[in-house]
Amino acid sequence: MKKILFIFILLLSISSFLIQTYSNKETQNSSPQEFSKNRVRDSLDANDLLLPLFESKLPWVTHNENYHNYMLVDKNKLLINPLAWEAREKGINLNTPPIDTTKSAPSLAVALQNPLEIEELCIGLKERNLTSIPDEIVELKNLKKIFIKNIIFKDFSKDIEKLSKLSKLTSIDIVACSITHIPSNISLLKSVEVLSFHHTKFSNLPEEFCDLENLLYLNIREAQALTKLPQNFGKLKKLEYLEIVRTRITSLPESIGECKNLLHINLISNNLNKLPSNFGNLENLSYLTLANNKLSNLPESFGQLRRLRIVDISNNQITDLPKNLSSMTNLITFWLVKNKLNKFPNSIIDLKKLSGLYITKNNINFIPYDLAKNTSIEQLKIEKENLPKDNIDSLKAYKPDLQVFTHTEELRKR
Template sequence: MSRFKRGAHVDSRAGFRQEKEDCPVPYGLLKAARKSGQLKSIRAVLMYLGSVPHSVWRLNIDTPQEAQQNLSFGAADLTKLLLSSNKLQSLSEDVKLLPSLVVLDIHDNQLSSLPDSIRDLEQLQKLILSHNKLTQLPSGLWRLTNLRCLHLQQNLIEQIPQDSGQLVHLDDLDLSNNHLMDIPESLANLKNLVALNLSCNKLKSLPPAISEMKNLRMLDCSRNQIESIPPVLAQMESLEQLYLRHNKLRFLPELHCCKTLKELHCGNNQIEVLEADHLKHLSALSFLALRDNKVKNLPEEITLLQGLEHLDLTNNDISSLPCGLGTLPKLKSLALEGNPLRTIRRDLLTKGTGELLKYLRSRIQEEPKTAMTLPSQAKINVHAIKTLKTLDYSEMNKTHQDKSMTTNRGCCRKATKMEEILLGESFLSFDLCKYRMLAFIKIKRGLFRFP
């Protein structure tokens, strides 16, 4: 054994290795940020430090080298800060030192809370906080009245406070994939909201006040525990897309005033019956998804959906289809897999939508009807009717009156074996002379006026 003690270990790289807290954001990035007002591409620094360096928060305060050297330089306050997809566990109170921020993106981190000083970002319009571990939100957040976009999806939030109604300029709110059990009534104050995503929560109902969002175009309430939709939802006149998949609905919502609704997604519910009243007002509907329900029959009023392009009825209890389905002029996709259809050959179902619709149209010619009730907004070529014996037009709406139904043009000229006619107030006159077999006429009260 040597007499000399081995000296302490000497780090040959000492003096060259930077400590974490001394690792700055590259000066070139800070310089570029001062000119453009945007700071991004600092992921390597953030991943190394695990937090945002002070030089970022003080970007608008610290004097740059150019100014110290009396060189001409242009500077702009930071307006856009992108800190997404790092491992940030906290956000400093110093965020208030960037009051000119318009966009702040901190999604996909490990934040469990936010500093209340976020209230000082009064110019903020877009705040992305999705994919974090937030359980609650600071009261200061709801004072950012210039916010237009707020994304909070994929967090652990259990409650939204009444103060949320202060974000009156908000047009995009995403609260999906949280632990919400209810929605505050004050949310109805968000009159400018265009898109609201409440999917993947624990909601059992929707507040009736939600109908006051007159500008809302997209509402997603999928994957909740909702059993019924408040009737006032029908007052949302601007609604274009409604997602209600994976809930506990037994009926379609009544959407009388939703004249612009284009997509209705109600798959994976417990719907058994489709009422005519649920369909007749959806004239603009192009996509109707009812897969994985318990629907047994399709009403004839399905033919009122003249703009329908996609109809998904997969995995229901439908045994037959109305022949009128074949007359829908824009229908491109009809999904029927998993239904006990007995009136249509299996090989026909494999030939595609076009062949199936063609077959249904052919059945109309083979089985002429001897009775007909026309929906109030239906349009039909009555001059081609030959075998009709009963005509019920008592519910005809004046505003949708077909001029061909008046006597001066001749109604149902070929249906000379008519036995019953039910008239409403839309008929001012009707020529009955040719109907020799007519045995019964029902006329709405007050229709006749005697001199």
């Protein structure tokens, strides 16, 4: 009997060891994307900021490999990289490579061999001296995503007509193409949900652009001639992600306040000098960056953005903040680096969930003790030499684990 029991225990131990070894091997063989996804899911609370993006209905965005603004989670879902700041604050390294569409989508010549089987296509990467999209593209009846690069368009309106005949087309990514203006027939692209322009020269977006009723994601980068958005921008009712980077726009249309489904806004490095008075109507907004603009103040309605989790208004000319920030009950990370604050904005003290505050390169020389007492502050980045020693000591007396950083390098070591 003892021998049988011993053999049974031995077999059980061996079985357990083999299962554990197989499990470890599976983890090691997992793709970086899948491993990163599992690690984030295990490390963040279910109500945290990142998880809604994993569940996002936003279609996969084809993208130039030179950009690092997206993290591929799986073939249908993506994570917007700026939102990974919160993961970094928690010490999580997502370590996901950028998307390379050039390796995943065929050229047109290859696609035409089996036109009905093609759902993704790259044009202009291998072909040279193109001045339009080849007419044969209309044969790809099941095409969903197209990546267009290096085309010197002679008449972009004719190319739009060709694309409009592809009823299943949902994603268009245009990179380094010569487009001097966007024609009014852009409205023909009714099925498009994802639209990206990179390194283009157009100076306008016509009113008809806002007839793209199914648009979920709009990305315009390095359009140095673009100075304004259409006044009827609010017609884009389904828009969830807006990224306009390195243009010359100076303001946003008032109608943007009608885009109630916006979750993510990235307006880095434009010439914005003001925000619309109704900006606070964007009730679902969770991420906002306005860094590297010319803003001197924020509208009073800003405090109505109750779902905001991360805000970056660094490198502007902000002198004070609205008094009603206490309504922003979900704000956890606030970047105010390189502005013109002469004193600590007391409205920040009412941000109960605030865990990260970054206010270097201002003229602040005192931090109220209530910041440590009333908020969830864990990280404070400010020039310590500007603060009296007893000020820092008093803050840490309320919150012993508070980390006070001076240099960016210190933060990045985490």
